[in-house]
Amino acid sequence: MSHVLIVDDERDLAELIDFNLRGAGFSTRLAFTGEAALAAAREQSPDVVLLDLMLPDLSGIEVCRHLRANSQLRDVLIVMLTAKSEEADRIRGFEVGADDYVVKPFSVRELVLRLKAILRRSAAPKESVPPLALGPLRLDVTAHRFYVEGQETSLTALEFRLMEHLMARLGRVQSREQLLEEVWGLSSSLETRTIDTHVMRLRDKLGNARALLETVRGVGYRIVDPTAG
Amino acid sequence: MSHVLIVDDERDLAELIDFNLRGAGFSTRLAFTGEAALAAAREQSPDVVLLDLMLPDLSGIEVCRHLRANSQLRDVLIVMLTAKSEEADRIRGFEVGADDYVVKPFSVRELVLRLKAILRRSAAPKESVPPLALGPLRLDVTAHRFYVEGQETSLTALEFRLMEHLMARLGRVQSREQLLEEVWGLSSSLETRTIDTHVMRLRDKLGNARALLETVRGVGYRIVDPTAG
DNA sequence: CCCTTGCGTGACAAATGGGTGACGGACGCT
DNA sequence: AGCGTCCGTCACCCATTTGTCACGCAAGGG
The missing domain is CATH 3.40.50.2300 (Response regulator)
Structure with missing residues (x-):
């Protein structure tokens, strides 16, 4: 902070x-x-x-x-x-x-x-931030709502922060260390596997769009741009 | 100005x-x-x-x-x-x-x-600002009156301010800190739970419309737009 | 084709956040 | 002074969230 x-x-x-x-x-x-x-x-x-x-x-x-x-x-x-x-x-x-x-x-x-x-x-x-829209995903920071294919999907506070962080960095791989630091706040030293678990939970909630949240083996995670080749 | x-x-x-x-x-x-x-x-x-x-x-x-x-x-x-x-x-x-x-x-x-x-x-x-109307809720700032389903409902001064603040920010999540600062004025330092209590009291008075005042766990509170999908 | 390493996943316990009823002090009214 | 109202605080309880672990699969290198 x-x-x-x-x-x-x-x-x-x-x-x-x-x-x-x-x-x-x-x-x-x-x-x-x-x-x-x-x-x-x-x-x-x-x-x-x-x-x-x-x-x-x-x-x-x-x-x-x-x-x-x-x-x-x-x-x-x-x-x-x-x-x-x-x-x-x-x-x-x-x-x-x-x-x-x-x-x-x-x-x-x-x-x-x-x-x-x-x-x-x-x-x-x-006062209000325009929603992050991305293919089937839409994340409205102001209202704190998240939609997949137009359907509102409830995320926990942490999932929301994680999703926001990833969507705001479209296409860029985020390492576990980065995520821990910027989403979790680094205050508590966590098992790295914690992130995997939360990514999994996020994917579950993405449903059909789960492919947008990619694993980059040995590096981290990223959201892919659905409009790009 | x-x-x-x-x-x-x-x-x-x-x-x-x-x-x-x-x-x-x-x-x-x-x-x-x-x-x-x-x-x-x-x-x-x-x-x-x-x-x-x-x-x-x-x-x-x-x-x-x-x-x-x-x-x-x-x-x-x-x-x-x-x-x-x-x-x-x-x-x-x-x-x-x-x-x-x-x-x-x-x-x-x-x-x-x-x-x-x-x-x-x-x-x-x-400027004869029309009262804040919202589904079954109507809040008349000028007259300092509040109606639920057409029925006048008495709010205390604090409840009124809280309701006004939330209704004026329809759909936007307001964090506890924001509420403390903007509704309470943060001149006095309060326990955070104070907000919960007042939200509860407000909900009681909302009766059937209590669902319009939503909790966003880990984030804050918001009034939902009943006209939105 | 096998081994190593990294990751996905389900289960689980602990931590957290929030609803709620109760209490008491402060204030205002009569 | 007596009473009612308003409001801040607390304690209790429950549901959800979240961190951790163990297991097993998958990917990639040799």
Whole structure:
């Protein structure tokens, strides 16, 4: 998913956040000082910086300013964390360009939701996605429906993701490793055979169109283009 | 877009809001006192008044009362800004007819979202948007009424918002996170199961039409289009 | 033609997600 | 103050989903 740089000098809190964000599927990195934060940000430009206002060396506001001044990092999303609802700090936080603001104490759940919300908003405003159509197959991401030869076919959430991934990469072989990483999220190390099982289940549901989901022995799987020779 | 009159005696905050609302496409005007606010309102009747409760001369509540008493301005939307502690003020704010309130400290994003939401809500009746009708369901946003098979069914405020959100997105799956963010407002962090409970309550009230509110396991909820194949 | 390796498949247990009833706190009304 | 309503949370239970395994077939190389 997205990469989050957590900047807070209270290690306990930082690690708590870290643990929870990882659990929510983010990749993370910690920094306990402003300098370390800037270094880390330069090194692997994160998608979001979670920035505590009170830091031992630079203040969060200064860190913010530095980030905004760096052309590489200008567009990073910044979420400020502050201990109290200190009006003045908050205002300065927005002035230097924080994208959102979370007041401590906050629930981790809320923090995660805010992060996801802010990321979603900054991403493409994809209200609805045109369905992927392909020969007898049609996959409607928005409605989360799947049709084979015009007949709706129910897929589980995982099957749907797998099918979407394959259809979006029409004709290209996807290795097991790729699929594990991109469909499953790689978080849990799975037996590779798991994929085979799910491909089989998907084929069952494809019925007559099962031939479209090809095995490439020793490599992976792909959806073939029915219109191509 | 819409014209907003910002009334707050803390100039820094007022200007911060001003800056951000302009960024969000609103036209704005500032007033730092209650008198100035009333004058500005009379002069160029705004669509929304963002009204701080604590003002040097008149209180926000008095300003509100004056606005409501003026036949020209009676229908202006009023959003109160209150500090968290002033619970009692909040209540009085609604009593005199504020349309929404935002508790300080608020994130500017939240404020903008609230403004847009309230404008959308109020824009609907003027354009005489027909009620959302859908098979046996009819939801009249203007009158805030809901009918199942022609029979009026009372929904709580929250249920109404949830139903409206789902019906307005006919056929599209809405994830729990989306619902939390857009129906609940994500200002408060909620257990995810809260949504399930409310969906269940909604279904109860749908009676025979309960099947129209579908669960998409592992994904979210959607209203099905009864006219679609 | 045989052997090796990769894959398909059916079975199964564990994990997950969601429906539901109950509870209690907060709020608003009288 | 007393009462009813609304809403968030919880615990329990069930159905479905999902990961894993074992078995056997099929493909491909020698």
